Amino acid sequence: MGRKVTLATCSLNQWSLDFEGNLDRILKSVEIAKTQGAKYRLGPELEICGYGCADHFYESDTLLHSFQVLRMLLESPITQDIICDVGMPVMHHNVRYNCRVLFLNRKILLIRPKMLMANHGNYRELRWFSPWNQLRKVEEYFLPRMIQEVTGQETVPFGDCVLSTKDTCIGTEMCAELWNPRSPHIQLGLDGVEIFTNSSASHHELRKADQRVNLVKSATTKSGGIYLYANQRGCDGDRVYYDGCAMVAINGDIVAQGAQFSLNDVEVITATVDLEDVRSYRGELCHEPKPCHRVKVDFSLSTDDDIYLPAHQPITWLFHxxxxxxxxxxxxWLWDYLRRSGQAGFLLPLSGGVDSSSTACIVNSMCVVSIFQVLEDVRRVVGEQSYYPQSPRDLCGHIFTTCYMASENSSSDTCNRAKDLSNQIGSTHININIDIAVKGILGIFSAVTGRWPQFQANGGSQRENLxxxxxxxxxxMLLAYLFAQLSLWARxxxxxxxxxxxxxxxxxxxGYFTKYDCSSADINPIGGISKTDLKSFLLYCVEHFQLTALRGILAAPPTAELEPLTDGQVSQTDEADMGMTYSELSVIGRLRKISKCGPFSMFCKLIHMWKDALSPTEVAQKVKHFFRMYSINRHKMTTVTPSYHAESYSPDDNRFDLRPFLYNTRWTWQFRCIDNQVTIKT
Structure with missing residues (x-):
């Protein structure tokens, strides 16, 4: 009797509606799994069509093409003699479900619909799918004719069921179900299911990986079992980046770990585990089974002669x-966008400040990561089939253009810092003076109105100054797009x-940026990252990439350099303009989004958090100032550049932070509650 099983899970860089590419990547993962001895292969969520199809899920075409891909998978000799677990949308009784389809040797074994949906933050699954809320209930699903022709089956089990092989039992979870307090694996384990699988499309956020790993470990710590976790990888055409981290755990220990960040489109993780370890672990536990519907299959994951097959041992997860x-x-994320967009590189307005320098360093990191991993894609982007990059700096020079756009209000310090950083990373650098364009536009205004606006420093009003x-x-912004379109043509x-x-x-x-200025770009890799984290990142780049030019950038106070200089020196700083520091903003941002605080509850929390530095009156002033600025400028979020999602308090209106953009900016009732508390205290 066999006791050891080899299982495969994977991270795939699927792309929404790229049915041909998605099929190829699925087949490649199955092929790798088989060569590594696996008898079961698990893939990420909705891998056939791509997770991010959004309202394309409403289209019958998406369902049709998914079944066409499924047919090709069933027919392929690559998928024979291994249980394949793939994800796709399925319509059952005119209701659309997010499903796993398990098949073996041209037969569909079962279809398991998702029961607990992800419907917050970046996710809107209830917009397109219904949850299967009939616990332990299984119905007959009538297969489309194109599938019947291959399988010879008219119907297959559809619902909350598990797969029973000759040697073990496999139960399914899907992404958000692991994060839910009513996770299916709890009852599945109590009913004797030994292998849990989770197909996910879980996005990257800073400091999130440890939560995911701990959830997988805890799923098998309480009642034992084997847990396979598969995840999407890449951008999938959206703001989030799916960061892989495929893994296998047994009895609370991780025994196989996939990469969190990689440019490989297909990564397969296999592990050989001992079923007897699960049975021994569960030997002293009490079970109260609530029987699951078992779909039996005449197939074994183990062999009779596996006694000398070594089992994977626990490992320590290496976190970034x-x-x-x-x-x-x-x-x-940038690399996925670049190679799939068909463009030849990036252009960045480089001001010599922390933010644009951080973006430049991320492109530099992209060149370091991609230089040899994806040479074929590099050559296609560069447009030279024989190109072989000599260094990351060499590649940077081919695909990255930076430009410093000076005005009469710019300092030589920022100009030099931008030039020094460009030299170190190897970008093609351009210096542009915008004064002639600014004066031309003002000349048009003056010709029409007879007035010429002045800065406040020169006697003008605040409106003129702004x-x-x-x-x-x-x-x-206009010049950035002009040079992005034509600078390569000029060369x-x-x-x-x-x-x-x-x-x-x-x-x-x-809203501390100008609407339709350089923030209005094609994509923004730092739009979801805090200023505090960006500064730490630049310090890391100084040491890791030897970009010593960043030291001067970090030492300089952040400034927009849009107002006249004083004796040749910058007089305008970002934090003075905003009325609060970046570290204070980070705290306020988390309270607003994560802790769901309005003005009054934010004040109540901050008077304790900041009691050593600020009085209640000062806290009240900062809270009210923030909410005024936030509500005045909220409209800018409706046009914000698609940004890499990295921070859980992002104000991105496109999907993550759905709130009004037209507020009563006086917040009369809310601020009165704050004032009443300040009056009582004083």
Missing amino acids: TPEEEISLGPAC ALQNIQARVR GKPGGLLVLGSANVDESLT
């Missing part, structure tokens, strides 16, 4: 630091460039 996550996650700053910022090279943005999550919170 937040600085490494910023270096790797957005870099992989308008003059915004003109500079918006001219830079006699084909293709265009994607414009990169560099507004951080804290500035988005208060």
Whole structure:
């Protein structure tokens, strides 16, 4: 009697609606799993069509093409003699479900619909799918004719059921079900299921990996068992980055770990585990089974002669630091966008400040990661089939253009810092002076109105001052797109460039940027990262990539450089303009989104958190100032550049943070409650 089983799980870089590419990657993963001796292969959530299809899930085409891919999988000789577990949408009784389809040797064994949906933050599953809420209930699903022709089956089991092989029992979870307090694996374990599987599309956030690993470990710590975790990898055409981390655990220990960040489209993780270890672990536990419907299959995952087959031993999970996550996650996301967009590289307005320098460093990291891993894609992007990069710096010079756009308000310090950083990473650098364009636009205004606005430093009003700053910022956006479209053409090279943005999550919170300025880019790799984390990331780049030019950038106070200089020196700083520090904004942002605080409850928390530094009156002033700025500028989030999602308090209106953009900015009732408390205290 066999006791050891070899199981395979994987991370796949699937792409929404790329049915042909998705099929190829699935087949490749099955082929690798078989060569490594696996008898069961698990893939990520909705891997056939891609997880991020969004409203394309409403289309009958998406269902049709998914079944066409399933047919090709069933017919392929690659999928024979191994249980394949794939994800796709399925319509049952005119209701759309997010499903796992398990098949073996041209026969579908069962279809298991998702029971607990992800419907918060970045996820909207209830918009497209219904949960299967009939616990322990199984119905007959009538297969489409194209599938019947291959399998010879008219119907297959559909519902809350598990797979019983000749030697063990396998139960399914799907992504959010692991995170739910009513996780299916609890009752499955009590009913004797020994192998739990989880197919996920779980996105990357800073410091999130340990939560995921701990959930997988705890799923088998309480009642024993084997847990397989598969995940999507890559951008899938959206703001989030799915970060892999495929893994296998047994009895609370991780025994196999996949990469969190990688440019490999297909990664397969296999582990050989001993079923008797599960049975021994459960020997002293009390069980109260609630029987699951078992679908029996005449197939064994183990062999009779596996006594000398070594089992995988526990390993310690190697976590990345937040600085490494910023270096790797957005870099992989950028690479996916670049290679799939058909463009020839990136253009970045490089100001010499922390934010744009962070974006430049992420592109540098992308060149380090991609230089040899994906040479075929590199050559296609560069447009030279014989190109072989000599170094990350060499590749950077081919695909990355930076430009410093100076005005009469720019300092030589920021210009030099931008140039020094460009030299160290190897980008093609351009210096542009925007004064002639600014004066031309003001000349048009003056010709129409007869008025010429002035900065406050020169006697103008606040409205004039703001308008003059915004003109500079918006001219830079126009020039960025002009040079992105034509700079390669001017050099006699084909293709265009994607414009990169560099507004951080804290500035988005208060709207501390000009609408339709350089923040209006094609994509933004740092839009979900806090200023505090970006500074730590740049310190990491100084040591890890030897980018010593960053020391001067970190030492300089953040400034937009949109107002006149004083004696040749910058007089305007970001934190003074915002009325609070970046570290204070980070705390406020987390309270607003994660702790779900309105103005009054935020005040109540901050008077304790900041009691050593600020009085209740000062806290009240900061809270009210933040909510005024937040509500005045919330409309900017409706046009925000698609940004890499990295921080759980992101104000991104496109999907993650759905709130109004037209507020009563006086917050009369809320602020009165705060004032009443301040009055009582004083």
